[in-house]
Amino acid sequence: xxxxxxxxxxxxxxxxxxxxxxxxxxxxxxxxxxxxxxxxxxxxxxxxxxxxxxxxxxxxxxxxxxxxxxxxxxxxxxxxxxxxxxxxxxxxxxxxxxxxxxxxxxxxxxxxxxxxxxxxxxxxxxxxxxxxxxxxxxxxxxxxxxxxxxxxxxxxxxxxxxxxxxxxxxxxxxxxxxxxxxxxxxxxxxxxxxxxxxxxxxxxxxxxxxxxxxxxxxxxxxxxxxxxxxxxxxxxxxxxxxxxxxxxxxxxxxxxxxxxxxxxxxxxxxxxxxxxxxxxxxxxxxxxxxxxxxxxxxxxxxxxxxxxxxxxxxxxxxxxxxxxxxxxxxxxxxxxxxxxxxxxxxxxxxxxxxxxxxxxxxxxxxxxxxxxxxxxxxxxxxxxxxxxxxxxxxxxxxxxxxxxxxxxxxxxxxxxxxxxxxxxxxxxxxxxxxxxxxxxxxxxxxxxxxxxxxxxxxxxxxxxxxxxxxxxxxxxxxxxxxxxx
Amino acid sequence: xxxxxxxxxxxxxxxxxxxxxxxxxxxxxxxxxxxxxxxxxxxxxxxxxxxxxxxxxxxxxxxxxxxxxxxxxxxxxxxxxxxxxxxxxxxxxxxxxxxxxxxxxxxxxxxxxxxxxxxxxxxxxxxxxxxxxxxxxxxxxxxxxxxxxxxxxxxxxxxxxxxxxxxxxxxxxxxxxxxxxxxxxxxxxxxxxxxxxxxxxxxxxxxxxxxxxxxxxxxxxxxxxxxxxxxxxxxxxxxxxxxxxxxxxxxxxxxxxxxxxxxxxxxxxxxxxxxxxxxxxxxxxxxxxxxxxxxxxxxxxxxxxxxxxxxxxxxxxxxxxxxxxxxxxxxxxxxxxxxxxxxxxxxxxxxxxxxxxxxxxxxxxxxxxxxxxxxxxxxxxxxxxxxxxxxxxxxxxxxxxxxxxxxxxxxxxxxxxxxxxxxxxxxxxxxxxxxxxxxxxxxxxxxxxxxxxxxxxxxxxxxxxxxxxxxxxxxxxxxxxxxxxxxxxxxxxx
Ligand SMILES: [Zn+2]
Numbered sequence: 001x002x003x004x005x006x007x008x009x010x011x012x013x014x015x016x017x018x019x020x021x022x023x024x025x026x027x028x029x030x031x032x033x034x035x036x037x038x039x040x041x042x043x044x045x046x047x048x049x050x051x052x053x054x055x056x057x058x059x060x061x062x063x064x065x066x067x068x069x070x071x072x073x074x075x076x077x078x079x080x081x082x083x084x085x086x087x088x089x090x091x092x093x094x095x096x097x098x099x100x101x102x103x104x105x106x107x108x109x110x111x112x113x114x115x116x117x118x119x120x121x122x123x124x125x126x127x128x129x130x131x132x133x134x135x136x137x138x139x140x141x142x143x144x145x146x147x148x149x150x151x152x153x154x155x156x157x158x159x160x161x162x163x164x165x166x167x168x169x170x171x172x173x174x175x176x177x178x179x180x181x182x183x184x185x186x187x188x189x190x191x192x193x194x195x196x197x198x199x200x201x202x203x204x205x206x207x208x209x210x211x212x213x214x215x216x217x218x219x220x221x222x223x224x225x226x227x228x229x230x231x232x233x234x235x236x237x238x239x240x241x242x243x244x245x246x247x248x249x250x251x252x253x254x255x256x257x258x259x260x261x262x263x264x265x266x267x268x269x270x271x272x273x274x275x276x277x278x279x280x281x282x283x284x285x286x287x288x289x290x291x292x293x294x295x296x297x298x299x300x301x302x303x304x305x306x307x308x309x310x311x312x313x314x315x316x317x318x319x320x321x322x323x324x325x326x327x328x329x330x331x332x333x334x335x336x337x338x339x340x341x342x343x344x345x346x347x348x349x350x351x352x353x354x355x356x357x358x359x360x361x362x363x364x365x366x367x368x369x370x371x372x373x374x375x376x377x378x379x380x381x382x383x384x385x386x387x388x389x390x391x392x393x394x395x396x397x398x399x400x401x402x403x404x405x406x407x408x409x410x411x412x413x414x415x416x417x418x419x420x421x422x423x424x425x426x427x428x429x430x431x432x433x434x435x436x437x438x439x440x441x442x443x444x445x446x447x448x449x450x451x452x453x454x455x456x457x458x459x460x461x462x463x464x465x466x467x468x469x470x471x472x473x474x475x476x477x478x479x480x481x482x483x484x485x
Numbered sequence: 486x487x488x489x490x491x492x493x494x495x496x497x498x499x500x501x502x503x504x505x506x507x508x509x510x511x512x513x514x515x516x517x518x519x520x521x522x523x524x525x526x527x528x529x530x531x532x533x534x535x536x537x538x539x540x541x542x543x544x545x546x547x548x549x550x551x552x553x554x555x556x557x558x559x560x561x562x563x564x565x566x567x568x569x570x571x572x573x574x575x576x577x578x579x580x581x582x583x584x585x586x587x588x589x590x591x592x593x594x595x596x597x598x599x600x601x602x603x604x605x606x607x608x609x610x611x612x613x614x615x616x617x618x619x620x621x622x623x624x625x626x627x628x629x630x631x632x633x634x635x636x637x638x639x640x641x642x643x644x645x646x647x648x649x650x651x652x653x654x655x656x657x658x659x660x661x662x663x664x665x666x667x668x669x670x671x672x673x674x675x676x677x678x679x680x681x682x683x684x685x686x687x688x689x690x691x692x693x694x695x696x697x698x699x700x701x702x703x704x705x706x707x708x709x710x711x712x713x714x715x716x717x718x719x720x721x722x723x724x725x726x727x728x729x730x731x732x733x734x735x736x737x738x739x740x741x742x743x744x745x746x747x748x749x750x751x752x753x754x755x756x757x758x759x760x761x762x763x764x765x766x767x768x769x770x771x772x773x774x775x776x777x778x779x780x781x782x783x784x785x786x787x788x789x790x791x792x793x794x795x796x797x798x799x800x801x802x803x804x805x806x807x808x809x810x811x812x813x814x815x816x817x818x819x820x821x822x823x824x825x826x827x828x829x830x831x832x833x834x835x836x837x838x839x840x841x842x843x844x845x846x847x848x849x850x851x852x853x854x855x856x857x858x859x860x861x862x863x864x865x866x867x868x869x870x871x872x873x874x875x876x877x878x879x880x881x882x883x884x885x886x887x888x889x890x891x892x893x894x895x896x897x898x899x900x901x902x903x904x905x906x907x908x909x910x911x912x913x914x915x916x917x918x919x920x921x922x923x924x925x926x927x928x929x930x931x932x933x934x935x936x937x938x939x940x941x942x943x944x945x946x947x948x949x950x951x952x953x954x955x956x957x958x959x960x961x962x963x964x965x966x967x968x969x970x971x972x973x974x975x976x977x978x979x
Contacts, residue, residue, distance in 0.1 A: 084541040097540065104534050106541060205540040209768035238543050239770050317768055320573050323584020324538045328634070338630065344577060367575070367763035376765060 004029035005166040009223040023074030027056035043162040047121040055118040073116030078168035081122040084203035093125040093137040096351035106203020115230040123158030129207040132424035145483040150409035153183030160187040171217040178428025181440035185404035185452020196435035197242035200235030206321040208314035221469035225249035253470040258292030263397030267303035273406040276446025300389040306429040312379040319363030387434040394458040404440035404452030442478035502650035507675040508683040509642040515620040516544030528635035536640035538582030550642035553674040558595030558616040571767040580622040590764040593617035602660040612649030655719035667791040702736040718743035802838035824867030864898035873901040
């Protein structure tokens with residue numbers, strides 16, 4: 001029998017329900033795996049051993065008593081450290097919140113807990129989700145399990161690396177400009193960014209409120225669907241959550257994509273896309289055509305404005321969202337002064353890292369009197385044009401395909417220019433601006449490093465992109481490969 | 486120093502606009518489910534992660550607060566747009582939990598209304614720029630060397646009513662505030678308590694030489710905690726600005742605080758340090774779509790407003806302007822008056838409304854004040870007051886007895902008829918024959934006093950009245966005793 005940590009959620013769930021394994025065994029296997037490899041990968045900011053074993057034990061009681069269980073009952077998962085967990089530190093990868101224990105659970109945590117899932121711990125991330133490499137964590141850098149000298153991507157690098165290395169069966173991340181899809185691509189796992197409003201943001205520490213979405217990481221499309229099923233749906237505490245009903249995401253994973261219209265955006269092959277990435281993704285598109293999809297070219301003409309628009313809107317919202325960290329109520333507090341303003345300034349000076357401060361300044365500037373119209377307002381207009389690009393494209397196509405990232409995993413420290421780092425998200429940002437959904441799935445390898453295939457879907461078309469992802473997995477083996485650790 | 490209207494030189498014109506903030510009487514806070522009933526609660530007991538601005542929390546709009554704001558806007562003759570939105574107003578201060586206030590910037594819940602004030606019979610229209618909705622901040626309690634924060638108030642719904650710069654004197658500003666307060670209280674959206682800070686007023690004031698079109702440099706005046714201080718502060722500030730202009734000095738655009746104890750305004754913040762609030766649309770809240778049907782529903786639910794009530798009292802009950810004003814300004818007292826009227830017999834209700842108004846304004850108001858009783862805890866029910874009026878009307882008791890009875894009913898809560906019964910108060914002697922018999926007896930047995938009166942000593946009459954009253958044990962009406970006595974004295978003289 002394979003090691004328990006290599007099972008998929010679907011397989012493990014079946015074995016749990018058949019009482020072939022217990023959740024305690026399954027959870028212990030993952031905690032053992034964390035002990036064995038996380039020294040090298042450093043995916044976790046906190047491992048919640050005791051809680052995990054307690055939850056696993058409870059799950060086993062449910063199985064033993066024949067209680068109603070879900071697809072996630074007894075399944076060990078990792079949670080990005082930007083999602084509030086009651087009484088458990090939620091650091092956001094920042095010194096500002098190093099010891100912050102929220103007095104409440106995020107809605108997604110309430111839903112996972114209700115589903116009987118087991119939480120293994122909290123995962124590392126770029127500070128306040130600002131970054132594409134996890135190098136901006138205030139605590140330590142997470143290593144890519146495929147090459148420990150390389151970055152796992154970001155900002156949800158810890159979650160992606162944990163799932164890739166078998167330290168968790170699945171994980172939650174958050175995606176503001178690609179923070180789920182890009183690390184999923186670099187770590188060879190499935191990462192789904194949901195439609196804006198599909199998953200409640202209540203308890204997700206805000207970076208850019210109009211862009212942030214929580215989504216799952218897993219090692220298969222079906223597993224991602226199982227996690228999404230548990231967390232999706234309206235929430236009275238999030239006024240931006242959609243009242244739209246949640247379909248059965250597993251129902252149409254039938255491998256059939258015949259006649260499905262797949263568009264290839266011509267603007268998604270930018271200069272700087274690595275040849276190995278382009279080659280792998282072109283081959284993937286051929287594969288989809290062979291599977292019966294109707295593949296055609298499509299134009300999303302405003303794509304090139306995505307990154308600049310994003311780097312106005314996201315920092316603008318962040319500048320307000322991060323204003324609450326003033327050292328008065330919670331988190332880090334500079335106390336070596338009797339002057340209120342000095343305390344406030346030093347708290348933020350020492351509490352925030354460089355990238356966070358850079359974005360706060362960018363956003364503050366973009367919103368300032370005299371600049372608002374030229375920057376923020378203009379960016380909102382272009383954002384509408386980008387959304388219209390997608391609306392038009394989805395009139396003709398069911399799914400759009402592209403690379404998830406222009407490059408494979410880069411070396412830690414290799415990208416020092418912030419703007420070059422921002423370009424990591426050139427293919428992922430437009431979907432955040434439009435609010436549509438997207439997924440990155442294992443799409444091949446280039447020089448032994450994973451390449452992510454991005455499938456973009458219309459609003460609330462998670463079921464469609466999951467169907468394509470699942471069908472693709474049936475005819476490829478990229479997602480079954482394991483990094484050597 | 487008291488500056489009155491007439492002191493202010495007439496070669497300058499004063500221009501005033503007011504920004505009024507009112508907490509709304511909703512059950513819960515603006516964006517969370519915390520109760521707003523914290524007035525007497527310990528600090529930081531009415532809080533939750535949302536109103537404390539914890540990381541990860543999201544606001545949810547209180548529909549009742551939106552309804553209150555729209556009702557106010559309708560009462561102020563405003564236009565309600567089909568679409569409105571919330572914005573973030575960014576500024577750092579420890580009383581602001583999120584580092585921004587959720588407010589409304591360019592598409593408020595309403596705009597373009599007006600309010601009519603009464604200038605000694607002259608109706609003046611003051612424009613309302615907008616009425617919008619936002620959230621209150623926490624309360625800071627300053628001690629020496631440190632400050633404490635009470636978050637109970639944070640997130641309380643706060644409505645802002647901005648006027649046009651249409652007022653031309655401190656008096657007009659006070660009248661505007663008073664009229665506005667009346668409306669808010671009538672709508673039931675505000676407690677209207679300025680002294681407790683649930684109703685606050687900031688003023689923009691400038692002066693300009695009469696006839697000049699261009700507005701002068703304005704200052705913003707804060708810390709005015711009563712109607713009186715609004716008038717005093719603005720009178721002081723107008724005079725200060727005029728004096729500066731007269732002596733050729735510039736007025737600096739700044740925020741000034743009114744210091745009640747000294748009767749002056751002092752500079753708090755100059756324009757150079759003016760804030761850039763970096764407003765932008767609140768991404769956590771979708772735009773508010775306001776259906777015309779809902780607006781009409783709210784319009785239909787508006788209660789009678791003060792101006793209508795005032796006019797009705799004068800028209801239907803023939804009350805004086807003064808009485809109608811008093812019964813309108815104090816809504817609870819006016820409500821009491823109406824309940825007394827309603828409890829009176831239908832046929833002469835209107836005719837007796839003036840008696841009811843007198844009873845309410847004199848006896849009831851006096852007793853409430855003397856006993857420091859709130860009208861909501863008044864034991865003298867409207868029915869009891871109506872009963873008293875009935876007894877008077879039926880000549881069952883005298884006016885003098887009524888004064889004692891109302892006092893006792895106020896304290897005991899008994900119906901006046903019951904008190905009359907228990908005390909064995911006899912009906913006034915209305916049988917004139919009986920009264921004449923007693924009077925003749927008194928004249929006969931007090932011949933000295935009688936002849937003194939006839940000799941022109943008017944004072945002697947008082948003694949005779951006293952004797953008659955004594956004989957009738959107070960059951961005769963003093964007025965008729967006096968008249969009959971004089972008549973008899975004159976008769977017996979001949
Ligand atoms: Zn609250």
